[in-house]
Amino acid sequence: xxxxxxxxxxxxxxxxxxxxxxxxxxxxxxxxxxxxxxxxxxxxxxxxxxxxxxxxxxxxxxxxxxxxxxxxxxxxxxxxxxxxxxxxxxxxxxxxxxxxxxxxxxxx
Amino acid sequence: xxxxxxxxxxxxxxxxxxxxxxxxxxxxxxxxxxxxxxxxxxxxxxxxxxxxxxxxxxxxxxxxxxxxxxxxxxxxxxxxxxxxxxxxxxxxxxxxxxxxxxxxxxxxxxxxxxxxxxxx
Numbered sequence: 007x008x009x010x011x012x013x014x015x016x017x018x019x020x021x022x023x024x025x026x027x028x029x030x031x032x033x034x035x036x037x038x039x040x041x042x043x044x045x046x047x048x049x050x051x052x053x054x055x056x057x058x059x060x061x062x063x064x065x066x067x068x069x070x071x072x073x074x075x076x077x078x079x080x081x082x083x084x085x086x087x088x089x090x091x092x093x094x095x096x097x098x099x100x101x102x103x104x105x106x107x108x109x110x111x112x113x114x
Numbered sequence: 115x116x117x118x119x120x121x122x123x124x125x126x127x128x129x130x131x132x133x134x135x136x137x138x139x140x141x142x143x144x145x146x147x148x149x150x151x152x153x154x155x156x157x158x159x160x161x162x163x164x165x166x167x168x169x170x171x172x173x174x175x176x177x178x179x180x181x182x183x184x185x186x187x188x189x190x191x192x193x194x195x196x197x198x199x200x201x202x203x204x205x206x207x208x209x210x211x212x213x214x215x216x217x218x219x220x221x222x223x224x225x226x227x228x229x230x231x232x233x234x
Contacts, residue, residue, distance in 0.1 A: 039223075041223075048227050094156075107156055107157070
């Protein structure tokens with residue numbers, strides 16, 4: 007069945023450092039979505055990538071979709087304490103499959 | 115507010131109790147989902163409903179019983195739960211269920227705030 011692997015599981019950074027989480031699918035995806043869950047909160051949709059090689063930016067966040075549409079990444083430049091939380095990718099190929107998430111902590 | 119409302123927000127129940135979790139979406143969506151999220155664990159998809167029909171049941175114990183009376187409401191009936199069932203239960207909805215032809219925004223999921231369940 008479809009599997010979506012996300013690494014790393016945890017990432018601790020100093021405020022101002024960059025952060026990247028990676029998502030890899032066992033199958034080719036029709037699209038991939040990224041969600042953020044703040045501590046004590048619920049997942050909130052961030053962005054969707056559809057096209058092969060697509061790159062989208064939201065302020066300090068950069069999202070990429072691989073050429074083969076099987077992997078994706080989320081990169082945060084110069085992390086801030088407001089970036090803390092768990093970032094999930096969700097791959098879609100007939101069904102939706104969430105990755106296990108990467109939990110980011112930021113030390114001020 | 116995401117347009118998805120879950121009640122109650124917190125629930126404490128004994129192992130012999132029967133309780134129900136409620137989810138209501140005001141987005142006009144056709145698909146609804148139940149997820150379980152345990153401490154330090156990922157999202158576990160439990161059930162998927164599309165147009166009020168259950169289309170996915172991921173090996174969930176029978177002590178969890180879903181009900182979808184219409185496209186706006188989703189319930190999770192709980193009966194004789196175990197302490198390991200304590201978790202955050204999240205409801206979500208999307209315009210449509212994911213399909214292999216879907217490259218648009220129809221499968222973006224909108225989550226409710228969740229019900230924090232403690233089983234004693």
